Amino acid sequence: ITLTYYCDDANHVVEAILQKVPDDALCVAIIDPPGLNFWHESLKHLVAKRVDIIYLFAQGMSINRNLEKFFP
Numbered sequence: 001i002t003l004t005y006y007c008d009d010a011n012h013v014v015e016a017i018l019q020k021v022p023d024d025a026l027c028v029a030i031i032d033p034p035g036l037n038f039w040h041e042s043l044k045h046l047v048a049k050r051v052d053i054i055y056l057f058a059q060g061m062s063i064n065r066n067l068e069k070f071f072p
Helices: 010-019 040-048
Strands: 028-031 052-055
Touching: 010 040, 040 052
Parallel strands: 028 052
Antiparallel strands: none
8 A cells, every 4th residue: 555645736736646646556535625726627637547536525614714705
């Protein structure tokens, strides 16, 4: 088992990460964004590689508190 932690914006490293993953690997991506800043394009790259996804939508957290910031 290999566990790798990246301390960077996931949108900027998702392609580089996926290049290191073998085609027959079993993978899971845990996505815990502080707001609405994980791009749809990044998600499409993950599902194209057949990566299982755990995506945290924290109800009442930053997204709800800052809704007017994201959707003026």
